[in-house]
Amino acid sequence: MTKIDENREQNSNRYQLNSPQVVDEEVDGEIIVINLGNGNYYSLLEEGAEIWQLLSSGKSLGETMQLIESRYEAEKAVIDTGITQFVAELKKEGLIVLASDVQPTNASPLPEVDQDAVSQELPTSTSVRPVFTAPKLNMYIDMQDLMLLDPIHEVDETGWPSATPPTP
């Protein structure tokens, strides 16, 4: 496969939330994501939140790049690289998966993308666009202590662990 074919294939990829292990909520433009498997708590702002919303709505990677390029000011290569690296990080943290990786369920399939609708989302006027900054995945690991108590390492002769009072 040539590099061009590889890029084309990657750009057609669609992603979705790695449910049920990962949950998310939006508050005042910030996306909060929690990985219930490892207790990590993430925050996405601005470009990161916008890219997350686009991918979650069923847009392919290529469609997402096209829309961000139309909304922000920067070289196409800068935007595409920033988005590609961001998506790679989301995948590495287990927050999103390829839509084709998900086991079939009774849930409705993602809607077919309407190319006309995508075109309509592109701005028609030459309004001032904000400068693009690379999206960032902010991670907080404080919640791990709350979510993941250490497994037990020893038991007594009855087979039960000895009670360990909490630290005052």
Add this chain to the structure above:
Amino acid sequence: MFQEAVKSSPGLVERNFCIAGVHFCFKFAGPALIAPLTSALAHLACDSSSTPDLTILVWDSDSTNTAPPPPGWDLEDHRERGEIRGFCDERFHTIFQIYVGRLTMIDRQSSTALCWTRSSEDVPLSERGAPFRVLFDFWLTRYGLSMLHSGATGRHDRGVLLAGAGGSGKSNTTLTCLEEGLLYAGDDYCLLNGDDPATVFSLYNSAKLFPPDRCRFSVLDKPELWYQDATSDKALVFLQQTSPEKITRSMPIVAVLLPRVTGQRDTRVRAVSSNTALRTLMMEVQPSSAASMKQSLSNLANLVRTVPCFDLQLGTTRAQIPQVVKELLQQKL
């Protein structure tokens, strides 16, 4: 095993509690565990006329002279959050809490649970103040409720949620407000639904303070009311014994307060963003399961979207604290 424990004990004792409208029926094999594990729930006692939503069988081996139940799993099966691998599925949820030495097994299909512990003498102060926390968190998630490590104070029609880490001033704030005529729904744990307006439900009537702080509260400054043991630096009191008329079962929440001790003289409030409040609230969630964490995120996100959030900068002039809270409650927020 439970039936053997009942036969070996003075007899079966039943206690019923209604928590956020959910009826829990506890059946104890003998009386040994009743005081340690139900004093904090006394304000929610109810009669047994309705069918329980969950029936819990509770016993210990020492007071009933019965052998510990043989664990049907290996050491390696004790996993994160105390869950027992192989005994948690769509029907059963099994947890062993190392800190309290308790096994809890919940059967969703029959709406029953069993709780076994080695000895009634081993109940630590934290458990006396907040008993069956894991069981309540797990079961109440199915009703859309989240257990928060938060306090709540206010009036029957308007209340504030106090969120923050240990030592942030939640207990002192709620007890100071109680002394000045506001109602108490909890100082350490409470339940929150996902409605709009969100409502907080009382869970425990216990309060914990460091012994030197007890003298600040005249209604609580009676040594015979306090319980302390070697497992904690704090002492425990049950407000159902001192001020039952000041405990409320629920209140709608109109604001979130994030208390913190400043060392300054005056107490002030300063608006903070919903995101800041959400992060603080989520850091204090102590989920028993992934499902309860998911419910907590949903309920708390809904809460911070719908009510204002404030940094409550606690000053050294204690009289100002309830005044500031009362002024907030009087405002059209």
